């Protein structure tokens with residue numbers, strides 16, 4: 222576990238420094254079928270291959286090996302979970318399925334396939350869940366702004382894998398009138414951010430996202446809900 226390090230930044234740096242280095246993690250476009258998972262039990266897949274004609278019945282199937290302990294033996298079997306591919310307005314079609322009460326670990330792999338009207342379109346074999354993690358987004362940030370500091374905190378997001386001991390958060394703070402892409406990311410492994418100094422007047426917004434720390438690779442989560450706050454006077 223990391224030590225308590227208070228992350229300190231200065232107001233002008235937050236809102237003025239625009240993001241040249243704002244690297245966004247894009248999902249690999251190499252395959253038509255791509256799946257991310259929260260490393261707990263949910264798998265979310267999208268299909269960006271050839272468009273699916275309306276009326277065609279497409280299903281994504283995922284397999285998982287589960288272990289059964291029946292004394293004195295340890296047996297395994299393969300379970301299958303499926304979901305029906307749904308169209309989405311502004312993103313490729315997709316769907317998600319869950320392996321209830323069967324948390325993922327770093328050693329397993331699944332076979333995930335897409336079938337349309339009974340015909341196999343793609344088979345993603347040896348899918349390693351720990352290589353494709355997209356965590357659930359953090360909770361709504363809480364903001365406490367006083368005359369000499371602003372303190373922002375958030376929850377981790379849930380469900381959360383017990384295997385994540387270190388989390389990397391990215392925080393974005395902006396003036397309401399700015400675009401998110403104009404502001405840089407502040408990085409921290411803590412669940413809070415303390416910004417000393419008097420906050421200039423304005424309407425502010427903050428949001429947070431998370432990715433697993435060491436040993437796991439994956440994507441950034443979606444952004445948390447946004448919290449807005451207003452600094453009007455410099456009282457207190």
Ligand SMILES: *[C@@H]1O[C@H](CO)[C@@H](O)[C@H](O)[C@H]1NC(C)=O
Pocket residue numbers: 284285286299330331332346347
């Ligand atoms: C995935 O497919 C491979 C090759 O057929 C098989 O050996 C393995 O047991 C399958 N694993 C799961 C979890 O379905």
Ligand SMILES: *[C@@H]1O[C@H](CO)[C@@H](O)[C@H](O)[C@H]1NC(C)=O
Pocket residue numbers: 263317318319357379380
């Ligand atoms: C996980 O999957 C289940 C079943 O598909 C769904 O009801 C639930 O909302 C999902 N949870 C998250 C956090 O996506």
Ligand SMILES: *[C@@H]1O[C@H](CO)[C@@H](O)[C@H](O)[C@H]1NC(C)=O
Pocket residue numbers: 332334341344345346
């Ligand atoms: C996908 O490939 C694996 C490994 O070759 C195989 O075991 C599995 O049956 C295939 N899935 C489908 C739906 O054909």
Ligand SMILES: *[C@@H]1O[C@H](CO)[C@@H](O)[C@H](O)[C@H]1NC(C)=O
Pocket residue numbers: 368369457
């Ligand atoms: C914040 O400001 C108040 C009043 O000006 C002062 O009493 C207090 O010590 C300050 N706190 C910090 C952490 O600087």
